[in-house]
Amino acid sequence: MQAQLIFTNYVSQAIDEIADSLSPSGIFVIVDVNTESFVLPRLQSFSTAVSKAKVITVKAGDMNKNLDALQLIWRKLTAEGCTRNSLIINLGGGMVTDMGAFAASTFKRGVRFINVPTTLLGAVDASVGGKTGINFNNLKNHIGVFAEAEAVIISTTFFSTLTPQELYSGYAEMLKHALLSSTDELAALLKVDVTDIDPDALLALLEKSVMVKKGVVDLDPTDQNIRRALNLGHTCGHAFETFAMERKSPIPHGYAVAYGLIPALVLSNMIEGFDSELLHSVAAYIVKHYGAFDFSCDDYPRLLALMGQDKKNKVAGQVNFTLLKAPGEPVIDCMVDDDKIKAALDITRDFMGI
């Protein structure tokens, strides 16, 4: 079963319609301390379903997407009498929707749930694909299942409380989806500044972006092959993200992806003939809005080691990249030599002016 995707800026109404159609025996809403303060009160005022739901609050932040928080959710669901006929509403960023969906999927072997992402990153990245889970043993999303929500309600109304950094972070994944879609889609996004766009216009862009991901996921629901196209920008991106964490100046995931898109497109240009002018426009857009990620050639060995560690990239001596022939034409499983990667990192630093 695929989750129903609902793009709307009338969220309370959408939640109530779905809750009515499912006639659950009880309703639970899982929030973190942020969405509890900034999002929940309004929904409690306007949505009948949310107003009568029992609220379960977890700490915010990816470091709390762990077994302790999961147990807290399971215990509260038990104490408050959640049954197999109940409905769980996950209201928050990807951390809340990933963990809440995993809690729901494993409680009494599965309680129905809907996701209401409240961040742009959550809306564009975590809303389709059925990936649920928690971090474990310092490994991200190490424990989880594939499980589909009854519905995902995608809205831009919550984004007014997001910082510019959070908006850009989500927009990086939209750029990635546009690159996987078409030249026109990409051109449309490169014209926009996500911190200065009307919510309905953003919702329209968001819908197109989510549908790109949905198209890929539908072809490969359990992540066996073509879904790796979505890994575009993530091979270097994850390495940048971990590297930044190691030197104690962490960067948001979306920024890491944005920075990672540059070497991925450089390699796409070198290996797959991706258009040079397009590469320059994307790189310029990223540097303008995301700034530069500071690293030197002394950092290459560590970055290369980190690229090889990613669980999707393990082949001796080479690193597995998703590249592009052109917008909309991904090539998965490109094995790239270290020398080429170093050259791409050199060019990336040139683009960034560092």
Add this chain to the structure above:
Amino acid sequence: MQAQLIFTNYVSQAIDEIADSLSPSGIFVIVDVNTESFVLPRLQSFSTAVSKAKVITVKAGDMNKNLDALQLIWRKLTAEGCTRNSLIINLGGGMVTDMGAFAASTFKRGVRFINVPTTLLGAVDASVGGKTGINFNNLKNHIGVFAEAEAVIISTTFFSTLTPQELYSGYAEMLKHALLSSTDELAALLKVDVTDIDPDALLALLEKSVMVKKGVVDLDPTDQNIRRALNLGHTCGHAFETFAMERKSPIPHGYAVAYGLIPALVLSNMIEGFDSELLHSVAAYIVKHYGAFDFSCDDYPRLLALMGQDKKNKVAGQVNFTLLKAPGEPVIDCMVDDDKIKAALDITRDFMGI
């Protein structure tokens, strides 16, 4: 995807054939301390796949089917390099197959697994249906998912190390399946003493029994309606089991089910016209092989309270039973008044001579 069911007394060969066909990147075998001592060594000698598998051992017993043991499994799988292309072999009773399958299903969002039940109860009860999970917060199987094994290898070769009590415990579920199947099936089982039967003859009976369960489960994989037929005998059975635990003289699950079948058939006779002579044969068989379960009419209020607590039975003032019109003709969701239940318990005590 349905698990492939393989009935064979050539287990090593069956494991190797499946392992070959799946070409996993690594093999892990999960055992408890009992199967590690009594079953694993022989398979390590005769099965290539098992001989090269990394072994993960958990403590034995249902009280250890918990989050601590699950974490231990997840940690060892991580430390030993289990990937999404690995294969996990769960070798043990229902405790090992339930928890091992849950660990596999949630590790990196799903690693393939095969179940090799080593007890009669595990073979007849836990081998089909895709129910995986652990106990949590003192609630049985409270956390889990539905997930299908690649294959379940069902054999009677392991049963020579089982005690008579363990054999009878599993046989109770076979009696239940026969009652859900046909008068002939039931008659065949009532002729047998499971502690004194040739392994190949038992395998043939076991295959028929498992296929009865499979037939029901296939109609209702996620336990929404007709699968409740499998609850026959379990409403009183669970109450007996918990009651026995409360008074510190626990009885095996299968014994509780056997005892629970008697009042279920008495009620079936009273309400649905189940044949009186058949009721007497089944009750006589159970009393002969399982002995009597000692309780008095002073215990009825507690037993009734326990019947109402079962998560499948919650309707105010009445208890939900699965009854039979005749062998092979279950009636689910029969709401039975306390007075009728008390009368059935009286008759049950008569059968037991207590």
